[in-house]
Amino acid sequence: MNCLYGCKVIWAQDRPSADGARKGRLMMFELLEYFRGRQSEMLDLLTEMVKRESFTRDKVKVDRLVDFLEAKLNALGADTVQRTTQAEVGDFLLAKWNKNAPGMPYLFMIHIDTVHPIGALSTMPVCCEDGRYFGPGALDMKAGAIIAFEAIQALCQRGQLPNRPIHLLITTDEEIGSPYSEALIKELAADCALALVMEPATKEGAIKTWRKGGGKYELVIEGRASHAGIAPQEGINAIIEFAQQALEINRLNDLKYGTSVSITTVEGGSAGNVIPALVRAQIDTRVLTMEAMHDLHAALTDLYPKMPGAKVTCTRQHHRPPMERRRDLFDKAAAIGERYGVTIYEAGTGGGSDGNFTAAMGIPTLDGLGAHGDGAHATHEHVIIDSLPRQATLIAAILMEW
Numbered sequence: 001m002n003c004l005y006g007c008k009v010i011w012a013q014d015r016p017s018a019d020g021a022r023k024g025r026l027m028m029f030e031l032l033e034y035f036r037g038r039q040s041e042m043l044d045l046l047t048e049m050v051k052r053e054s055f056t057r058d059k060v061k062v063d064r065l066v067d068f069l070e071a072k073l074n075a076l077g078a079d080t081v082q083r084t085t086q087a088e089v090g091d092f093l094l095a096k097w098n099k100n101a102p103g104m105p106y107l108f109m110i111h112i113d114t115v116h117p118i119g120a121l122s123t124m125p126v127c128c129e130d131g132r133y134f135g136p137g138a139l140d141m142k143a144g145a146i147i148a149f150e151a152i153q154a155l156c157q158r159g160q161l162p163n164r165p166i167h168l169l170i171t172t173d174e175e176i177g178s179p180y181s182e183a184l185i186k187e188l189a190a191d192c193a194l195a196l197v198m199e200p201a202t203k204e205g206a207i208k209t210w211r212k213g214g215g216k217y218e219l220v221i222e223g224r225a226s227h228a229g230i231a232p233q234e235g236i237n238a239i240i241e242f243a244q245q246a247l248e249i250n251r252l253n254d255l256k257y258g259t260s261v262s263i264t265t266v267e268g269g270s271a272g273n274v275i276p277a278l279v280r281a282q283i284d285t286r287v288l289t290m291e292a293m294h295d296l297h298a299a300l301t302d303l304y305p306k307m308p309g310a311k312v313t314c315t316r317q318h319h320r321p322p323m324e325r326r327r328d329l330f331d332k333a334a335a336i337g338e339r340y341g342v343t344i345y346e347a348g349t350g351g352g353s354d355g356n357f358t359a360a361m362g363i364p365t366l367d368g369l370g371a372h373g374d375g376a377h378a379t380h381e382h383v384i385i386d387s388l389p390r391q392a393t394l395i396a397a398i399l400m401e402w
């Protein structure tokens, strides 16, 4: 059985009493219909956000979007909107509703920075085609922010916001691994009941129940320089040492178990007639489980030199732990969605998000709650327009019923 909008409906089957079924359908249609009626406002707001380009590395531009959203959050009736000044990236915003209510808060996690350099709008203009909305950063994840705003606004207006604090955090450094917001995210998540990560769903519309963890390492090989013609025997060739290490590192791949280890950049040597004394390389690692993360870390930091006199150092520069799959959380969200006519699916991804931090702390985390679409980080980035009201319904339902 499908509802007006093509969503599978099982409410009536769940509730055998005719009265309950009628009431349930009413609620379901009412919420979905309400958000359908808001679709053009949601798209207008999306355009306002997309046209304020927000490449992570351009603080001035990102702060213009932060200014816009600070006003927007105040207009949405937040009790407080707190702005945390940042030196290197755009400022962060933390809005709170029901701030004095009892209970542990729900935490929305939203990043507004994008990977698209300023000026991308000239080659990727905003346009709508075949039910899709194109624009840089629209999917990842400006549309996700709008879905959260809409759900909160609707419940505020109806007096149906749950009687507990609702926190909404906007950050500006996710696309570079959240180096400035990680501590704040962890601090806010520590006492929250549920983290709602508004990253895009998969293109098939599945929320993300697992994400690989990722670690970036720097490998430094030190040898000894020497004249390649006069005294090659006195040198220690860092490139030859690197070549042997590279093969060993490559053997740490275990793709069947989701572990990948990729040497992604390498630079070394100083001149065409000098035995090279130094090589630097970057290593990208991805894992599915905490156990794999610890094993891999031990292997990489235990590398020992193959050539006498060479020195090998491998250090982790940044990492996000894996978000391990939690079936119970998905089942609960799916059951709530079904009651409001929104069927959800689950999937996972090799890409990380801020949800990795909260999940690794043991905080119930739902990720990929944003818009459906495709092409994140690419020139064909787009949002499936009718997923906006659908996801807003899901978020409102989760807020009311979790």
Ligand SMILES: [Zn+2]
Binding pocket: 111, 140, 141, 174, 199, 200
């Ligand atoms: Zn994102």
